[in-house]
Amino acid sequence: MTDLVIDAQGIGKTYGKGSARFTALADVTVQIRRGECVAIVGKSGSGKSTLMHLLALLDQPDTGTLAIEGVDTRALNARRTSELRNRTFGFVFQQFFLTPGTSVLDNVTLPLEIAGVAPRVRRERGRAALAQLELDDKAGSNATDLSGGQKQRVVIARALVSEPSVIFADEPTGNLDTATGAVVEETLLRLNREQGITLIVVTHDEDLAARCDRQIVLRDGRIVSDSAREEVAA
Numbered sequence: 499m500t501d502l503v504i505d506a507q508g509i510g511k512t513y514g515k516g517s518a519r520f521t522a523l524a525d526v527t528v529q530i531r532r533g534e535c536v537a538i539v540g541k542s543g544s545g546k547s548t549l550m551h552l553l554a555l556l557d558q559p560d561t562g563t564l565a566i567e568g569v570d571t572r573a574l575n576a577r578r579t580s581e582l583r584n585r586t587f588g589f590v591f592q593q594f595f596l597t598p599g600t601s602v603l604d605n606v607t608l609p610l611e612i613a614g615v616a617p618r619v620r621r622e623r624g625r626a627a628l629a630q631l632e633l634d635d636k637a638g639s640n641a642t643d644l645s646g647g648q649k650q651r652v653v654i655a656r657a658l659v660s661e662p663s664v665i666f667a668d669e670p671t672g673n674l675d676t677a678t679g680a681v682v683e684e685t686l687l688r689l690n691r692e693q694g695i696t697l698i699v700v701t702h703d704e705d706l707a708a709r710c711d712r713q714i715v716l717r718d719g720r721i722v723s724d725s726a727r728e729e730v731a732a
């Protein structure tokens with residue numbers, strides 16, 4: 499198996515048509531190895547979310563090539579792309595995207611339901627993921643009846659339930675107060691350190707970015723610095 503989980507060569511993305519055309523990302527080459535902890539940083543509008551969406555197969559690049567665990571994604575149709583995304587990636591977004599009026603356990607096991615996993619196995623794996631996040635006692639609670647920090651931990655449990663190689667986190671602490679954010683931050687970093695899950699974090703939070711092993715800085719849709727490349731150069 500390749501050590502590269504993500505291999506993007508010259509990827510770019512342009513939005514809109516005619517005079518409204520706007521290049522949000524241009525000629526970005528980035529390789530991410532298994533187990534890395536990478537922060538994507540840059541000012542608002544620099545292209546961080548666009549890059550994350552392309553790397554996470556949530557959107558398609560207009561230019562360049564993208565391989566995920568050695569699979570050339572250009573060759574995949576929509577269904578195969580979704581399968582690869584669901585199998586390989588877990589997502590933690592600033593907005594929790596939890597289903598209201600539904601139990602914590604059902605929220606956590608939703609990716610497994612989509613993947614067609616049997617109910618008994620879903621429940622077992624969902625409970626194990628919740629236990630890891632110290633939320634076992636909340637399995638039956640309504641997902642809306644939780645604090646912000648608990649909700650984000652449920653989101654992390656949902657990201658973990660499919661045993662992903664990579665977790666993408668887009669401003670994971672953006673909606674949380676400092677103390678709660680610190681717990682969520684520590685949880686994500688621990689999953690990287692202890693379980694070897696590759697962590698890719700889009701963040702404005704300089705402290706969080708500094709705690710990652712590698713920082714990729716974007717400006718106007720281009721990479722202006724990548725600490726991994728600078729290490730190689732040094």
Ligand SMILES: Nc1ncnc2c1ncn2[C@@H]1O[C@H](COP(=O)(O)OP(=O)(O)OP(=O)(O)O)[C@@H](O)[C@H]1O
Pocket residue numbers: 513514520521522540541542543544545546547548549
């Ligand atoms: N769907 C879209 N249609 C048109 N322009 C878009 C679209 N999505 C993003 N853009 C533009 O592309 C540029 C990059 O956006 P992106 O969301 O990737 O930046 P960002 O660095 O994540 O910003 P922020 O930190 O504010 O979330 C911005 O100028 C934005 O206005």
